[in-house]
Amino acid sequence: SQQGEEDPQALSIQEGENATMNCSYKTSINNLQWYRQNSGRGLVHLILIRSNEREKHSGRLRVTLDTSKKSSSLLITASRAADTASYFCATDSFFSGNTGKLIFGQGTTLQVKP
């Protein structure tokens, strides 16, 4: 079963605009990770944010986490054509202990038009 659900499922923007993707999850977590996948290939790790953190930055990426709402958002500023990809959030499960298992959402497909 999927823990996370991304919103929107698809997003199309112009180069230079900002892109915001949202992720909601169902059960308490220890951390949440965001990944990028280009054209059905491997996943690239973007950011890990822990349950006691509210915001984290990495270059043009900004991730927020609201544990009261069980949601996270990924903001990509000044988007580039190279940002075109699918973006996934992945969570562990606080109540299951250390299972090694990441639970992925269905992803948001981002298209950045030149």
Next chain:
Amino acid sequence: EAGVTQSPTHLIKTRGQQATLRCSPISGHTSVYWYQQALGLGLQFLLWYDEGEERNRGNFPPRFSGRQFPNYSSELNVNALELEDSALYLCASSLDGTGADYEQYFGPGTRLTVT
């Protein structure tokens, strides 16, 4: 520093055959994870190995199995292949048994096609 590597890139098998997929983790990482990404089903957790031991497995039948070698590389075996096993198989690694507590870094995947 090299990332997670997987081989082969593509694998084509017929129904009923066996498939073997291989993964080498990032140097210094002892945990290896396997995930399946099938069309319409998303990314599903398959197996977790650490220090040569299977630590956890997902909701997959026993014909999905694997092992981890002393150099921490790993092998995923799928026996009695079925058409629905066609998917992208992704391997990930992380530091010393941290499981999902820390970053999992993924390889490029092996595309398995069952005909």
